[in-house]
Amino acid sequence: MDVYGMLEKYVTIDGDIRQLDQRVVKDIRDEFERIDGIRLVNQAKVLSAMREEGLAENHFAGTTGYGYGDAGRETTDRIFARVFGSEDALVRVQLVSGTHALTTSLRAALRPGDTVLSVTGKPYDTLEEVLGIRGGAPGNLREFGVDYLQVDLKDGRVDFEGVKEKMTPAVKLIFMQRSTGYDWRPALSIADIENTISYIKKLRKGLVFMVDNCYGEFLEEREPTEVGADIAAGSLIKNPGGGLALTGGYIVGKKDLIGRAAAALTAPGLGKECGATLGITRSFLQGLFLAPHVVAEAIKGAVYASRIFQELGFEVSPEPGDGRSDIIQSIKFRSEEQLLSFCRGIQKGAPVDSFVTPYPWDMPGYGHQVIMAAGAFVQGSSIELSADAPIREPYYGYLQGGLTWDHLRLGVLITLQQMKEEGYLLLE
Numbered sequence: 001m002d003v004y005g006m007l008e009k010y011v012t013i014d015g016d017i018r019q020l021d022q023r024v025v026k027d028i029r030d031e032f033e034r035i036d037g038i039r040l041v042n043q044a045k046v047l048s049a050m051r052e053e054g055l056a057e058n059h060f061a062g063t064t065g066y067g068y069g070d071a072g073r074e075t076t077d078r079i080f081a082r083v084f085g086s087e088d089a090l091v092r093v094q095l096v097s098g099t100h101a102l103t104t105s106l107r108a109a110l111r112p113g114d115t116v117l118s119v120t121g122k123p124y125d126t127l128e129e130v131l132g133i134r135g136g137a138p139g140n141l142r143e144f145g146v147d148y149l150q151v152d153l154k155d156g157r158v159d160f161e162g163v164k165e166k167m168t169p170a171v172k173l174i175f176m177q178r179s180t181g182y183d184w185r186p187a188l189s190i191a192d193i194e195n196t197i198s199y200i201k202k203l204r205k206g207l208v209f210m211v212d213n214c215y216g217e218f219l220e221e222r223e224p225t226e227v228g229a230d231i232a233a234g235s236l237i238k239n240p241g242g243g244l245a246l247t248g249g250y251i252v253g254k255k256d257l258i259g260r261a262a263a264a265l266t267a268p269g270l271g272k273e274c275g276a277t278l279g280i281t282r283s284f285l286q287g288l289f290l291a292p293h294v295v296a297e298a299i300k301g302a303v304y305a306s307r308i309f310q311e312l313g314f315e316v317s318p319e320p321g322d323g324r325s326d327i328i329q330s331i332k333f334r335s336e337e338q339l340l341s342f343c344r345g346i347q348k349g350a351p352v353d354s355f356v357t358p359y360p361w362d363m364p365g366y367g368h369q370v371i372m373a374a375g376a377f378v379q380g381s382s383i384e385l386s387a388d389a390p391i392r393e394p395y396y397g398y399l400q401g402g403l404t405w406d407h408l409r410l411g412v413l414i415t416l417q418q419m420k421e422e423g424y425l426l427l428e
C-alpha cells in the first residue's frame, strides 16, 4: 500500500519532505525499541499499583463539599505513592498547576531563616517569582524569610565543587530541576539525580532533597523519589495525566513532608482530610494508566523531530540517539521569523484551533515574551503536541508532547511543509 499516496487526500506534503520522512523513520527504529522497553516496565508499574490498591468502580464516584472520607481520593494518593516509590502522595484537583504543586512543596519544607540551594541553575521561570528572585510578586518566599542560592550547571552536569562552596549553614533544601526548561542542556537523568543526592548527603545531614519532576515522569524506569529525593512534584496536564486528566497536580514524597504539603494546600489541622474530587478521579486514574504509553508516543515523536531537524541542518538537543529524561525536544532556529514560522506550523497541525495564528505575548509569570503553539483538548496541556519559545536570542524552540506518535509525525510534516511554503526551509 502506498501510504503517502493515500495521505495525499488529507495533507499536502511535497516529495522532498516525504523522502526525508521515509529515511528518518527507518533510521530511528532501534531507538523506538528502547523506548518500548521503558514503556512496558512503566505500564507494569502502574498496573501493579492499581491491582495492589484494589482499585474499584466505586472509587470513581466523586464527593462534593468538604470531601470528607473520599475513598477515591485516598486510593489515588496511595496508587501514586506506589508508582513513584514514595511513602505518601498528594494528588489533587485543587493543585491548579505544576507551579502550584511545586510551590506547595516548597512551603511544606521551608520555614523562616531557611535557604533553598538550587543545584541545577536557574529554576523554571514561574518559580523565580515564587522564590522572589524576580518580579516581587506578593507572597513570594523571600517575604517569608526564605533565602535563595544557586549553583549553575557545568557542562550540563551538577557542579559538585560549586555546591560545596555554597553549602552555608542555613541551606535546608536542595532543589533540582529534572527537565531542560527554557534552556539548552540535557535533562538531568535519574542516575545524575541519584549521584547528586548521595554526594550532597555526605556533606551534610538533615537536608531536604526536592525535584521539579515536570515533563520527566515515565521517561525512565525509576522516578526521583526512588533514588533518594524526599519530595517531588509535577503537573497532571503533563506526563502523568496521560492526556486525560483535565487539571490538577501531584506531590510525592516522605510522609511528614506530604502532611506538611497538605497543610500548606488546605489548612493546618485539615491536611489531607478535605478536598472534594467532584468526579474527576476517573480521569486522573485512567490518565495515569495510559501515561506510560502516551509518554512513549511523545518520546518517539521527539526522537523523530530531533532526527528530521538535524538532517535539515538545525542544531538540536537532545540529539536523536541521546538518553532522555524529559519529553522536550529543543531546536535552534536561525531567526525570530523562522521560529515563528515553526510555531505557526505546529499550530496548523493541531486538532483544535488549527485555524489560529499564534503570536508572542507577555504571559503571566514569565520575564519575557513567549509564543505558544498549541491546539489542545485541555487548555495549556503540553502532553498534547505543543511548541513554545521565549522570544529572545538565541532562538530556541521547544517541542513537546503528542498523544500519539502518528499525530507528532503528521504535525512535524505539516510544519515542515508550512515552513517551506513560507520560505523558511531550504531543502537542497
Ligand SMILES: *Cc1c(COP(=O)(O)O)cnc(C)c1O
Pocket (backbone or CB within 6 Å): 097, 098, 099, 100, 124, 126, 177, 179, 180, 181, 212, 214, 215, 235
Ligand atoms: C511546566 C513546568 C513547570 C510549571 O508547571 P505549570 O503547570 O506550567 O505551572 C515547572 N517546571 C518545569 C520544568 C516545567 O516544565
